[in-house]
Amino acid sequence: MSCQRVALRLRARAASAATPAGRHFVFTPQTSPLRAVAFLAHRRPAWQPASRAALQMRLHASSATATEPAAAPLSKADVVDVLKERGLLDACTNEDELRKACAEGSLSVYCGFDPTADSLHLGNLLGIVVLAWFQRCGHTPVALLGGATGRVGDPSGKSAERPVLDDDTINANTAGIKAILERVLANGAADADTDVPPAVVMNNLDWFGSMGFLEFLREVGKYARVGTMMAKDSVKTRLDSEQGMSFTEFSYQLLQGYDFCHLFKEHDVRVQVGGSDQWGNITAGTDLIRRLADKEGAWGVTFPLLLKADGRKFGKSEDGAVWLSPERLSPYKFYQYMLQSTDADVVRFMRMLTFVPLAEIEAIEASMSADGYVPNTAQKRLAEEVTRFVHGKEGLTQALKATEGLKPGADTVLDAATLEALAGDIPTAELARDEVVGKTVVDVMAATGLQKSKGEAKRMIKGGGARLNNVKVEDEEATIGEDDVIEGRVLLLAAGKKNKLLVRVV
Numbered sequence: 200m201s202c203q204r205v206a207l208r209l210r211a212r213a214a215s216a217a218t219p220a221g222r223h224f225v226f227t228p229q230t231s232p233l234r235a236v237a238f239l240a241h242r243r244p245a246w247q248p249a250s251r252a253a254l255q256m257r258l259h260a261s262s263a264t265a266t267e268p269a270a271a272p273l274s275k276a277d278v279v280d281v282l283k284e285r286g287l288l289d290a291c292t293n294e295d296e297l298r299k300a301c302a303e304g305s306l307s308v309y310c311g312f313d314p315t316a317d318s319l320h321l322g323n324l325l326g327i328v329v330l331a332w333f334q335r336c337g338h339t340p341v342a343l344l345g346g347a348t349g350r351v352g353d354p355s356g357k358s359a360e361r362p363v364l365d366d367d368t369i370n371a372n373t374a375g376i377k378a379i380l381e382r383v384l385a386n387g388a389a390d391a392d393t394d395v396p397p398a399v400v401m402n403n404l405d406w407f408g409s410m411g412f413l414e415f416l417r418e419v420g421k422y423a424r425v426g427t428m429m430a431k432d433s434v435k436t437r438l439d440s441e442q443g444m445s446f447t448e449f450s451y452q453l454l455q456g457y458d459f460c461h462l463f464k465e466h467d468v469r470v471q472v473g474g475s476d477q478w479g480n481i482t483a484g485t486d487l488i489r490r491l492a493d494k495e496g497a498w499g500v501t502f503p504l505l506l507k508a509d510g511r512k513f514g515k516s517e518d519g520a521v522w523l524s525p526e527r528l529s530p531y532k533f534y535q536y537m538l539q540s541t542d543a544d545v546v547r548f549m550r551m552l553t554f555v556p557l558a559e560i561e562a563i564e565a566s567m568s569a570d571g572y573v574p575n576t577a578q579k580r581l582a583e584e585v586t587r588f589v590h591g592k593e594g595l596t597q598a599l600k601a602t603e604g605l606k607p608g609a610d611t612v613l614d615a616a617t618l619e620a621l622a623g624d625i626p627t628a629e630l631a632r633d634e635v636v637g638k639t640v641v642d643v644m645a646a647t648g649l650q651k652s653k654g655e656a657k658r659m660i661k662g663g664g665a666r667l668n669n670v671k672v673e674d675e676e677a678t679i680g681e682d683d684v685i686e687g688r689v690l691l692l693a694a695g696k697k698n699k700l701l702v703r704v705v
């Protein structure tokens with residue numbers, strides 16, 4: 200949409216808006232888009248479908264002074280609209296029924312995560328975001344660890360059998376993703392405007408671990424139809440392949456189906472969400488609930504896969520997976536990744552991965568093509584929001600400090616914790632204390648390889664490009680004192696604007 204059209208839409212939307220206090224603003228066609236934008240963003244602290252619909256209706260009405268009720272917080276009934284508006288709804292087993300059930304009361308909603316790696320990645324974040332939206336609307340999110348299903352391997356979306364992981368790996372992976380789910384869901388709840396129902400984390404090994412094969416065949420397998428199982432996309436595509444499919448992976452849909460059935464019966468979980476490739480497994484669950492528990496009232500919802508600009512999905516097999524664990528990808532690197540989103544992606548990512556109100560996102564989008572837009576403003580907002588969700592306030596602070604301190608030519612002095620967190624993100628060397636303290640900057644630059652020789656290091660200082668802890672080194676004979684080793688542990692050297700080296704003093 201052109202800037203002009205966005206601006207007109209925003210003006211039209213704002214034309215009849217009321218402040219929370221009930222006073223009315225009348226915006227004219229001359230009102231600047233940024234004023235309209237600022238007003239809308241200020242007025243609507245959370246996304247509100249009811250008022251949005253009212254605004255849309257007024258877009259087509261002639262009166263520019265009609266009033267609108269004061270902003271209301273999100274309610275249980277809103278969640279389906281929220282997901283749709285944000286591009287997070289791909290399919291639903293029965294949307295009308297689900298809407299009705301959401302409006303009638305608080306539902307428990309689950310999403311499963313198999314421990315195929317010790318960390319989740321950016322693509323998996325979508326499942327957490329969807330759970331968090333249900334939570335913000337007043338429903339209870341349940342994150343299910345696939346301690347059992349991870350031992351079998353989901354064939355969905357895979358062109359070949361998954362490797363069988365050993366028990367130790369699966370247990371370590373389960374612990375890794377459990378920590379991430381707990382942390383990210385807690386960050387999301389802490390950031391919500393209102394109190395939200397607490398998240399629950401479960402592990403399907405708790406019910407499958409003690410179930411024998413005969414029991415499974417008798418209690419679960421008896422209710423599944425082979426024809427239906429064969430018709431799932433995950434099976435059809437693999438049966439056509441040369442390698443075929445193992446019975447183990449063929450059975451996967453029944454395990455996931457039984458999870459839903461178990462959670463439905465034992466914990467009154469009514470909704471399962473998952474990526475679009477999970478449709479077959481999710482409907483295996485709703486089918487099983489109908490047959491085994493003889494009950495209706497369970498719904499499946501899928502969200503589209505998060506894709507890169509070139510159409511490839513964010514996953515873990517590709518080079519450079521965007522991991523959510525700080526051990527695999529530091530908050531600084533994670534922040535940098537989001538910061539480098541292209542203008543073509545940034546608005547889509549903001550809609551799908553953040554909780555920024557849609558009116559504000561539209562305002563940001565409009566501002567991007569307006570005069571005076573400071574490049575990367577939208578990317579900064581995206582990076583801040585997603586980093587705070589994934590790594591918490593402390594992680595974001597760390598990422599911002601590191602970004603500031605590592606900017607080419609920065610003069611901010613960083614603390615030891617921030618610097619140490621960067622080990623692995625920037626070149627790092629380790630030297631004994633007596634190889635650093637009392638030595639010249641030239642010596643240390645050469646000893647660490649930051650400069651090829653002492654002569655080169657001297658020339659760098661002469662040219663004004665050498666920095667110790669972001670402070671310019673003026674003197675070729677300058678020595679490193681005890682005080683230069685930050686908190687006795689670390690220092691930062693730079694040769695030129697971009698060539699930085701972290702020295703750990705041991």
Ligand SMILES: Nc1ncnc2c1ncn2[C@@H]1O[C@H](COP(=O)(O)OP(=O)(O)OP(=O)(O)O)[C@@H](O)[C@H]1O
Nearest residue numbers: 315322323325473474504505512513514515516517
């Ligand atoms: N980019 C994505 N967007 C949304 N959901 C995703 C994305 N990637 C994975 N998921 C969800 O996470 C589930 C588990 O991911 P899975 O382990 O199958 O693949 P992956 O992590 O994407 O790794 P790979 O790169 O090996 O395919 C998927 O079935 C899907 O529902």
Ligand SMILES: N[C@@H](Cc1ccc(O)cc1)C(=O)O
Nearest residue numbers: 311312313345348353455458
């Ligand atoms: N099959 C899902 C994980 C999952 C496991 C168990 C479930 O009950 C639900 C989902 C995936 O591969 O991501």
